[in-house]
Amino acid sequence: MKNKYFIYPKKPELWGIQSTIMAVFSVVSFSILLILGVVMYIRFSASARQEIVSGTQKLMGQAGENLEDYLVSMRRVSDSIYYNVIKENDFSRQLQEIQQGMNLLYAANRENLHSVAVYNEYGSLVAAEPVVLQKEDPNITRQGWYEKALGEMENMHFSTPHIQNLFDDGAFRYYWVISLSRVVELTDNGVSRSGVLLVDMDYASIERMMRKINESGNGQYFYLCDSNGELIYHTRQVQINNGIGSENSVKAAGYRDGVYDEYFEGEHRKVIVSTISYTGWKLVGVIPYSSFTSGMFDLRYFFGIFMLFMTMMLVLVNRIVSVRISSPILKLNDSVVGYEAGETPEIYIGGSREIRHLGCSIQTSYEQIDRLMKEIVREQNERRKSELDALQSQINPHFLYNTLDSIIWMVEDEKNEEAAFMISELARLFRISLSGGRTIITVKDELQHAKSYMNIQKIRYKNGFSVKFDIDSAIYSFCTVKLILQPVLENAINYGMAGMEDAGEIQITGRLVDGFVVLSVTDNGMGMTKEAAGLILTDSSRKPQHGSGVGLINVDSRIRILFGKEYGLSVNSEPDEGTEVSIRIPAVPYTEENRKVLEKGCLPGKEEAVYEG
Secondary structure, three states: OOOOOOOOOOOOOOOOHHHHHHHHHHHHHHHHHHHHHHHHHHHHHHHHHHHHHHHHHHHHHHHHHHHHHHHHHHHHHHHHHHHHHHOOOOOOOOHHHHHHHHHHHHHHOOOOEEEEEEEEOOOOEEEEEOOOEEOOOOOHHHOHHHHHHHHOOOOOEEOOOEEOOOEEOOOOOOOEEEEEEEEEEEEEOOEEEEEEEEEEEEHHHHHHHHHHHHHHOOOOEEEEEOOOOOEEEOOOHHHHHOOOOOOOHHHHHOOOOEEEEEEEOOEEEEEEEEEOOOOOOEEEEEEEHHHHHHOOOOHHHHHHHHHHHHHHHHHHHHHHHHHHHHHHHHHHHHHHHHHHOOOOOOOOOOOOHHHHHHHHHHHHHHHHHHHHHHHHHHHHHHHHHHHHHHHHOOOOOHHHHHHHHHHHHHHHOOOHHHHHHHHHHHHHHHHHHHHHHOOEEEHHHHHHHHHHHHHHHHHHOOOOEEEEEEEOHHHOOEEEEOOOHHHHHHHHHHHHOOOOOOOEEEEEEEEEEOOEEEEEEEEOOOOOOHHHHHHHOOOOOOOOOOOOOOHHHHHHHHHHHHHOOOOEEEEEEEOOOEEEEEEEEEOOEOOHHHHHHHHOOEOOOOOOEOOOO
């Protein structure tokens, strides 16, 4: 089959006198321009390089002063805490005064500080600000900042950036810090002992300073390393940490302040080194030689002359050459544009050797992109399944403890029938909860789990409320995520029924509405304002006062992960009129095949995952 882009080669033409003259004239013109260009380049490049180096040194000087001012302020904070707070007070008798003093200094510098802590010689926490919970067994004595402080007691020590791993603020957030540590003298019941003062500086402050000076562009960049060459900040730090990039920081750490020429990974560049006082850190500026030419102002004259001569010599040549060169490029561009527009045309491969190579490369790139997209979808499905398992695994033992206590009381009061009934319901409830490790169960099993749960709760609350199930049997055979009704019912009991003088009522309904399964839990309890109801599913920082701790946000997240963002919970409530929580899921018939498809992260009949995280 003949390729529609195939170009039949033209017969070669014999050179005439015009071609010979044009060739000779072109050689002479190019020779003159080459000599002129070399002379101008030597003249202007030297001055331009010197200007760029001088400008870079001034910029580094300003940045170095800012870094030194910041580090000096952190040293002053450390000195103030030590000499004005720690050394002046006894930890056994004046711990409150020490805490207040640390609090004042932290509050005054909280924009640049993350935390301040004092540890004794055994690595035990003595005082900290802000007051947070120390993580379990952080192994303080093996921390690098602790070992350096005890190893060289007369000095202050600055660490490299690391994730703060000592305290837990309850929000599961991670903070990058630089630790300033020193040995201090602690007074305990009049006895002097050694300890370590740790000041965790916010790494973001240094990062902002470095980002600001790295906005100059033109290929040059700046990085910060310690005296051993370990990177503190680098524009390509992520790539370097992942092993897909490198930097000559170890060699730069050994340089004295000044300007150096070096070759690194085949690139010729100038390196400017400036030492940051008190720390031994090195601020390093890197200027590739390729960036010098981009900053040469005088080269515009060279290009003007060059373009004038080139225009005179190559007008006729361009008319011939441009067609031969541009035609295959335009055809290649058209096929690429069609591909980007969603079509699947065959990428044009033709023309000169370079154009053919480019077409083959683009074709290969598109094939690789398709493979990578499929791999990304697979990895997204696996991550989505992991997120669902993590939410599913949030099990609170309090309900089991309370139920077992109730059974014990019934046995002690010889209420054997009620105890046997409660044990039977508890066994049924946990049999459905386990479900053989499955996440997807039938709506019927989920409703049976809810009935067993409410039977147990009615006995525990001595029938302080009534429960009514109004379920359309047509929804029994559809799929659902397990354990989505229990947290909703638990909220209805703990919040809706709390403080009611009259007997409360909880109603569970299930209907098939417009092709969707809708489960609703309605109570006639205290209710809440629309603003409060709107925060239930959006404010993840609210902590439940009762119940499982899993909460409605957990249920809503699990449904969205399994079925998609258009499904989940909705809350409607009015003060003193009760609350209605509705669960909306797709009507997917329960079969073993559908269950496996859902647990893999897809809706039946769709190849892509429904969750976008």
